[in-house]
Amino acid sequence: MLNRRHFLKQSTLLALAPTVPSFLAQTANSAESRADDRVLVVIQLDGGNDGVNTVVPYSDQGYEKNRSELRLANDRLIKLNDDIALHPSLEDMHKLWESDRLAIVNGVGYPNPNRSHDVSMAIWQTCSFDRTEHNGYGWLGRALDSSSAPKTSSPSAVLVGDGKPPVALRSRRSIAANVDRIDELLLPGDVRRTEQHAAAAATEDLSAFVERSTLDAYNTADQLSKLGKPDQAATRSPRSELERRLQLVSQLIKADFQTRVFYTVQSGYDTHSVQLPRHERLLRDLSRSLFAFFEDLRAAKLDERVVVLCFSEFGRRVKENASIGTDHGTAGPVLLAGPSVAPGLHGEMPSLLDLENDDLKHTVDFRQVYASVLQQWLGLTDERIRSGGHQPLDLLRRA
Amino acid sequence: MLKRYQPTDQQPWDVHRVVHLHRRAGFAATWNEIQRDLKDGPDAAVSRLVQGRQPDEADASEPETFESMADVIGSAAVSSENINRLKAWWLYRMLFSPDPLEERLTLMWHNHFATSNIKVEDVAVMRRQNDIFRKYCRAPFGELLRRVVKDPAVLVWLDADANRKEHPNENLARELMELFSLGVGNYSEQDVKQVARALTGWTSKNGRFRYVPEYHDDGEKTIFGKTDHFDGDDVLTLMLEHPACARRLAWRICDTFFGEDVIDDASIDALADGLRQRHLDVGWGVETVLRSQIFFDDTNLGNRVLGPEEFLIGAVRVLEAFDPPPSTLLLAEWSAQLGRDLFYPPNVFGWPGGRNWITTRSVIGRANFADALLDGLLHQPQKTLPIQEVVSKRLGTASESDIVKFFCTHFPNCDPKRLQTELSGKNAAQIAKSMLVLPQAQLA
Numbered sequence: 001m002l003n004r005r006h007f008l009k010q011s012t013l014l015a016l017a018p019t020v021p022s023f024l025a026q027t028a029n030s031a032e033s034r035a036d037d038r039v040l041v042v043i044q045l046d047g048g049n050d051g052v053n054t055v056v057p058y059s060d061q062g063y064e065k066n067r068s069e070l071r072l073a074n075d076r077l078i079k080l081n082d083d084i085a086l087h088p089s090l091e092d093m094h095k096l097w098e099s100d101r102l103a104i105v106n107g108v109g110y111p112n113p114n115r116s117h118d119v120s121m122a123i124w125q126t127c128s129f130d131r132t133e134h135n136g137y138g139w140l141g142r143a144l145d146s147s148s149a150p151k152t153s154s155p156s157a158v159l160v161g162d163g164k165p166p167v168a169l170r171s172r173r174s175i176a177a178n179v180d181r182i183d184e185l186l187l188p189g190d191v192r193r194t195e196q197h198a199a200a201a202a203t204e205d206l207s208a209f210v211e212r213s214t215l216d217a218y219n220t221a222d223q224l225s226k227l228g229k230p231d232q233a234a235t236r237s238p239r240s241e242l243e244r245r246l247q248l249v250s251q252l253i254k255a256d257f258q259t260r261v262f263y264t265v266q267s268g269y270d271t272h273s274v275q276l277p278r279h280e281r282l283l284r285d286l287s288r289s290l291f292a293f294f295e296d297l298r299a300a301k302l303d304e305r306v307v308v309l310c311f312s313e314f315g316r317r318v319k320e321n322a323s324i325g326t327d328h329g330t331a332g333p334v335l336l337a338g339p340s341v342a343p344g345l346h347g348e349m350p351s352l353l354d355l356e357n358d359d360l361k362h363t364v365d366f367r368q369v370y371a372s373v374l375q376q377w378l379g380l381t382d383e384r385i386r387s388g389g390h391q392p393l394d395l396l397r398r399a
Numbered sequence: 400m401l402k403r404y405q406p407t408d409q410q411p412w413d414v415h416r417v418v419h420l421h422r423r424a425g426f427a428a429t430w431n432e433i434q435r436d437l438k439d440g441p442d443a444a445v446s447r448l449v450q451g452r453q454p455d456e457a458d459a460s461e462p463e464t465f466e467s468m469a470d471v472i473g474s475a476a477v478s479s480e481n482i483n484r485l486k487a488w489w490l491y492r493m494l495f496s497p498d499p500l501e502e503r504l505t506l507m508w509h510n511h512f513a514t515s516n517i518k519v520e521d522v523a524v525m526r527r528q529n530d531i532f533r534k535y536c537r538a539p540f541g542e543l544l545r546r547v548v549k550d551p552a553v554l555v556w557l558d559a560d561a562n563r564k565e566h567p568n569e570n571l572a573r574e575l576m577e578l579f580s581l582g583v584g585n586y587s588e589q590d591v592k593q594v595a596r597a598l599t600g601w602t603s604k605n606g607r608f609r610y611v612p613e614y615h616d617d618g619e620k621t622i623f624g625k626t627d628h629f630d631g632d633d634v635l636t637l638m639l640e641h642p643a644c645a646r647r648l649a650w651r652i653c654d655t656f657f658g659e660d661v662i663d664d665a666s667i668d669a670l671a672d673g674l675r676q677r678h679l680d681v682g683w684g685v686e687t688v689l690r691s692q693i694f695f696d697d698t699n700l701g702n703r704v705l706g707p708e709e710f711l712i713g714a715v716r717v718l719e720a721f722d723p724p725p726s727t728l729l730l731a732e733w734s735a736q737l738g739r740d741l742f743y744p745p746n747v748f749g750w751p752g753g754r755n756w757i758t759t760r761s762v763i764g765r766a767n768f769a770d771a772l773l774d775g776l777l778h779q780p781q782k783t784l785p786i787q788e789v790v791s792k793r794l795g796t797a798s799e800s801d802i803v804k805f806f807c808t809h810f811p812n813c814d815p816k817r818l819q820t821e822l823s824g825k826n827a828a829q830i831a832k833s834m835l836v837l838p839q840a841q842l843a
Binding site: 187210218 | 518560568570659701702704736743745746748751754758759762763764766767769770812832836838839841842
């Protein structure tokens with residue numbers, strides 16, 4: 001009942017038709033989903049996630065050989081099949097798996113891997129190996145530039161969190177913004193709208209446009225404030241910063257913010273020492289937040305419009321180090337979640353015995369994952385990925 | 400050429416036109432400035448703006464005092480290496496400069512040569528670029544273009560260092576032509592490649608321009624049909640001599656000072672011709688526009704969305720909240736929330752402006768700003784704004800209806816009769832908050 005189309009259908013807004021923004025009125029009249037309704041949420045696992053202990057190739061003899069202190073006990077693993085298991089703290093993630101809402105792409109990386117956080121992150125975000133382009137335009141920014149979607153009153157990409165939008169969202173033309181707190185989108189008590197004149201002409205002249213947009217924004221704020229009330233089951237108090245940010249994303253989607261891409265960061269994965277407790281906490285947080293996010297969206301019947309992509313700049317060294325941690329490595333799993341993903345395992349799990357410079361050999365190029373998400377989900381193209389000939393995988397359900 | 404404005408019975412020199420002039424060429428007139436310009440007439444009012452002397456004992460400082468104070472703030476911002484303090488410095492200038500048109504033009508050039516600190520990452524370099532914009536804001540365009548392009552901010556932003564003889568990078572060449580000088584459609588892809596070659600060797604080191612002969616491709620290039628061993632300076636000359644450059648400048652000036660659908664192509668062409676005959680003298684172009692009939696025409700009144708700084712600084716100036724002023728650091732944060740994070744344009748095209756200033760986030764942001772400003776949350780220490788005192792000083796009395804009248808003078812698009820009814824029973828702060836966020840008050 002909380003998405004804008006639905007809200008509009010029941011509300012008195014249509015009675016005010018002359019002052020309703022035209023694109024709003026259009027959505028109110030046509031309730032079916034359009035391709036540009038689809039939302040991608042990217043979660044950047046910052047610091048280099050230990051993929052080997054996230055999606056565990058427990059039957060690979062290399063696991064026991066390379067990991068002694070950091071080996072996860074076989075009986076605690078959440079087994080997906082005879083070879084592959086999830087980290088024990090990923091219980092909620094497993095619920096997504098069980099309900100066909102999780103796709104795991106194994107062995108994702110790129111040729112000649114770089115083990116610097118900054119450089120590898122820039123490679124993932126820009127799809128460029130040329131250092132001079134690492135402060136340029138990003139894969140999502142370029143793809144959004146290719147979109148011919150009509151202009152809306154929302155930025156096409158939003159960083160949820162502090163600071164500037166990451167390079168992945170930068171582009172020559174489209175606009176990325178950041179939102180960190182819902183308060184930025186709620187109205188103060190003293191400022192009440194004055195009466196709108198329903199008699200205002202239905203033309204799109206500038207003053208009608210500003211009146212309509214103001215009305216629209218105030219309605220969004222009203223909706224968000226309704227959504228934000230604690231007595232609504234939708235917002236339980238968040239257990240972590242990541243969960244809070246995903247709740248914010250969910251509220252913006254419910255209020256029908258016309259943003260295609262949300263981007264957020266979960267930091268802390270650079271586990272060089274005493275890895276186990278920290279890694280467990282991070283994965284539990286990720287898993288819980290993600291599950292809560294989709295439950296929340298499902299209750300609003302909006303989950304089918306949303307896909308989450310989790311990636312990290314690299315995996316970690318297969319062999320543990322002397323500080324009960326792991327050093328920078330290469331390939332790792334990319335996770336895609338949501339009822340619209342093609343569930344299951346994708347890509348080949350790299351061998352833990354057949355290594356290159358002590359690191360995993362990637363089996364899937366990250367640009368193949370991007371190509372799939374762009375083409376099969378957002379209906380967009382990044383010319384750089386396309387011209388590189390990176391073949392998409394089938395990572396989304398066919399409509 | 401653009402016809403000069405002469406007041407007539409149909410289009411008189413009235414409050415609406417005075418307010419209009421200061422909203423477009425500055426950051427809103429105070430009550431006293433409105434009364435003064437109403438009395439002095441359009442010629443004197445425009446002259447004060449174009450000559451950059453806007454002294455008013457009540458709120459604008461003497462130019463010398465202002466400049467030395469601004470310089471202290473700017474230098475402190477640079478040595479702190481904190482870009483937020485540089486944003487605050489610029490907002491201080493917008494709020495207090497005796498030459499508000501200079502700040503408007505600086506903003507215009509920041510949008511034209513949209514360079515972001517997201518990549519430059521150097522407060523001193525960003526300030527220097529901003530000072531170039533300001534110092535040459537009215538100069539013949541060549542003086543500005545040459546300095547801006549041969550400056551580290553643009554060179555870092557557009558990857559000049561990656562542009563080498565062996566592997567040219569087209570970024571600077573393309574934006575130089577498409578955005579800085581000619582506009583799309585006035586050059587070929589071949590020209591882009593050749594201009595990139597000519598620009599090889601231009602780079603920066605330690606925050607200074609540097610020419611590296613070993614990077615430079617000294618071979619022959621063919622640009623716009625001319626063939627020679629062109630270098631970067633030659634290329635800038637070719638741009639400045641290209642007829643499209645005057646046209647683009649004329650468009651930029653009109654884009655800055657006119658509202659929606661006011662100026663036609665023929666008028667832009669006429670302005671472009673005038674610029675071409677005057678070595679692209681921007682000051683002449685701006686003055687011509689500000690004195691024109693079409694600038695003061697009914698069709699150009701109240702048909703432009705206030706940008707974030709026009710809204711924010713405008714509110715502070717209308718409310719005469721000068722002593723003490725609100726925190727300019729906080730004003731800078733609000734400016735970002737309303738859609739313009741100074742020194743961080745969203746991309747090479749700059750901020751699209753116009754209707755794009757009105758978004759869900761910015762509409763709600765404007766309401767929250769009005770709330771915070773009136774409640775004194777932007778002042779340090781916090782201080783509720785004495786609206787009644789201000790109104791009573793200007794109107795003699797400060798009843799509910801005087802307060803509405805005060806604001807309707809500053810926002811002439813609003814309908815005082817309707818508002819007297821709708822806002823009756825509210826206190827001074829509530830009236831002020833409601834007025835600042837009225838849809839009609841977002842236009843000027």
